[in-house]
Amino acid sequence: xxxxxxxxxxxxxxxxxxxxxxxxxxxxxxxxxxxxxxxxxxxxxxxxxxxxxxxxxxxxxxxxxxxxxxxxxxxxxxxxxxxxxxxxxxxxxxxxxxxxxxxxxxxxxxxxxxxxxxxxxxxxxxxxxxxxxxxxxxxxxxxxxxxxxxxxxxxxxxxxxxxxxxxxxxxxxxxxxxxxxxxxxxxxxxxxxxxxxxxxxxxxxxxxxxxxxxxxxxxxxxxxxxxxxxxx
Numbered sequence: 001x002x003x004x005x006x007x008x009x010x011x012x013x014x015x016x017x018x019x020x021x022x023x024x025x026x027x028x029x030x031x032x033x034x035x036x037x038x039x040x041x042x043x044x045x046x047x048x049x050x051x052x053x054x055x056x057x058x059x060x061x062x063x064x065x066x067x068x069x070x071x072x073x074x075x076x077x078x079x080x081x082x083x084x085x086x087x088x089x090x091x092x093x094x095x096x097x098x099x100x101x102x103x104x105x106x107x108x109x110x111x112x113x114x115x116x117x118x119x120x121x122x123x124x125x126x127x128x129x130x131x132x133x134x135x136x137x138x139x140x141x142x143x144x145x146x147x148x149x150x151x152x153x154x155x156x157x158x159x160x161x162x163x164x165x166x167x168x169x170x171x172x173x174x175x176x177x178x179x180x181x182x183x184x185x186x187x188x189x190x191x192x193x194x195x196x197x198x199x200x201x202x203x204x205x206x207x208x209x210x211x212x213x214x215x216x217x218x219x220x221x222x223x224x225x226x227x228x229x230x231x232x
Contacts, residue, residue: 015101016093019049021056026186035181038190041124041221050187051086051126052100054220057183058128058176059084059097071097073175076168081136082176082215085129085206087111092206110205114217116196124221129202130176132169135211173215180218192219 026034046054059082062070075081084095086102089109093102114129115122177193184191194217202214 013094014104015096015099016104017101018052018055020100021053021060022049022187024053024057024183024186028182031182031185034185036185036190037192038223039118039120039192040224041121041190041219042224043123043125044222045088045125046189046220046222050189053187054128054180054183054189055084055086055095055097056100057179059095060100061097069098073172073179075172075175077137079137079139079168079172081133081169082173083131083133083212084176085131087114087127087129087205088125105207108205113201113205114197116198118194118196121192121194121219124219126220128180128218128220129206129214130173130216130218131206131208132173132213132215133209133211134213137165137169169215177216177218180220184220188223190221190223193217194219 024031057072060072062072071080085105086093086095087110089111091107092105092110094105096103111124111127112122114127181191181193195215197214197217199214202208202217203212206214208214
């Protein structure tokens with residue numbers, strides 16, 4: 001059993017191993033046709049099998065690439081700068097795509113802190129928070145790109161390069177959001193991507209560092225069961 005205390009994401013936090021992702025049977029065309037933004041969610045917990053499949057779609061290993069670290073979604077300059085936090089009734093977790101585990105952050109239910117204008121969304125069992133970590137954009141590839149820009153000695157190119165660097169995390173997060181939408185469509189799970197949240201509240205709820213910024217929240221849940229469903 002997990003101890004009831006806050007644990008920094010940098011420390012040796014307890015982990016929860018998720019099962020292997022399911023083979024999604026829906027065709028890409030079917031997934032596109034079924035993709036919807038939903039505003040109603042059952043409070044029924046999402047199964048580990050479904051959650052594992054969704055997280056793998058957003059940011060999972062494909063087993064391909066020179067270092068076997070090819071991901072399901074792309075990132076600018078291979079930064080991998082977007083972290084996915086999983087907020088549920090039993091606490092806050094951080095998705096580790098390399099090991100396919102959820103790392104424990106703390107055991108408080110912070111779902112209400114992620115909602116601003118949609119109170120009915122609060123009962124949804126899972127919220128995925130896409131968090132940009134500026135520190136992960138610092139490295140060899142970024143330094144090389146900056147060196148090339150400096151070599152051009154063009155103020156215009158330098159300005160455009162800075163704009164690209166600022167926009168890149170939004171594009172990278174967007175790729176993950178769409179991957180989750182398609183996975184949810186294939187699994188029959190309701191889904192909503194939104195930016196209706198207070199950044200300060202989210203930062204506090206997730207225990208984020210100064211270098212981390214929440215960009216988007218994606219709310220997930222099964223379709224609410226009506227009276228007709230309950231009769232059968």
